[in-house]
Amino acid sequence: MARKQEEKEALIGFAIEGDVALITLNRPDKLNAFCVPMHELLLQAMKKARDDNQVRAVLLTGAGRGFCAGQDLQEQMPSQDGPQIDLGATLEDLYNPIIRLIRDMPKPVVCAVNGIAAGAGVNLALACDIVLAASSARFIQAFAKIGLLPDSGGTYLLPAIIGEARAKALALLGNPISAEQAEQWGMIWRIVADADLMDEARALANELAQGSMVSADLIKRAIHLSHNNSLSEQLDLERDYQREAGQAGDYAEGVDAFTGKRAPKFSAVRN
Numbered sequence: 001m002a003r004k005q006e007e008k009e010a011l012i013g014f015a016i017e018g019d020v021a022l023i024t025l026n027r028p029d030k031l032n033a034f035c036v037p038m039h040e041l042l043l044q045a046m047k048k049a050r051d052d053n054q055v056r057a058v059l060l061t062g063a064g065r066g067f068c069a070g071q072d073l074q075e076q077m078p079s080q081d082g083p084q085i086d087l088g089a090t091l092e093d094l095y096n097p098i099i100r101l102i103r104d105m106p107k108p109v110v111c112a113v114n115g116i117a118a119g120a121g122v123n124l125a126l127a128c129d130i131v132l133a134a135s136s137a138r139f140i141q142a143f144a145k146i147g148l149l150p151d152s153g154g155t156y157l158l159p160a161i162i163g164e165a166r167a168k169a170l171a172l173l174g175n176p177i178s179a180e181q182a183e184q185w186g187m188i189w190r191i192v193a194d195a196d197l198m199d200e201a202r203a204l205a206n207e208l209a210q211g212s213m214v215s216a217d218l219i220k221r222a223i224h225l226s227h228n229n230s231l232s233e234q235l236d237l238e239r240d241y242q243r244e245a246g247q248a249g250d251y252a253e254g255v256d257a258f259t260g261k262r263a264p265k266f267s268a269v270r271n
Ligand code: LHQ
Pocket: 029, 030, 031, 033, 069, 070, 071, 072, 073, 074, 076, 087, 090, 091, 095, 116, 118, 119, 120, 121, 140, 142, 143, 146, 148, 151
């Protein structure tokens, strides 16, 4: 019984490395496809990272040769004659809370896509703030291949990031694209040699962790809200957010460090 519980908990790795929370999808034999305990454990890990004031950046990755193959399809088998399966409930209860939590996280979230990302696995990566990918990684909006549509934010994030023409083709065809193509299209921040991925991702997360949490939170929120705002509304929002930033403490430290020709030591926290 205790062993089963341990095995279940190991499906999501959580480690604090300095100021960074490292969260690892850990079901490598199934390319980290999501089985039920994983959603809850990932949500818990993200909440832990959000609520811990020592954590100033989050790094999400996958164990083994895949990043995440999306939903475990063995767990969501359509029934031929039993009660109709409710995939909407699966999304509402299991996936949507994770995507919302990552997008609303007041700290930067880096995603290191270490291998194939398929279905909800791609869109989980796209919900993060900065995505690095191993050069051998591939991205597949696999949904149409099984009669579904992109979820976990895919129909929102994908066209917002790469534009409607490319988003529609990827979603309708459900074919893989290379990490190189994803980088050229601006779907991810950049590709890294496979062997260097985690070093580079850690360096990036550490750099973000030294930054201002006030800036990170307000930048994320302002950019997300820009999708629904006119320029004039966004100018108003920037006015309000900048007022808040200017009074939050890190600005004084940043300017003092600049004039003193030293590195800033930001300390204001957000959660
Ligand atoms: C898997 C999976 C998988 C189970 C690999 N499930 N075992 C949300 C809400 C509710 C319902 C539905 O969906 C969603 C969102 C979604 O994510 S829908 C999209 C679900 N994902 C897919 O359709 C991708 C399915 N997987 C694949 O197409 C391939 O496995 C890819 C292209 C990802 C990788 O191909 P290969 O590199 O050739 O690896 P493989 O196919 O041999 O997979 C390795 C193992 O992982 C294998 O298990 P086995 O025991 O035979 O070694 C696969 O069965 C297992 N696996 N994906 N989604």
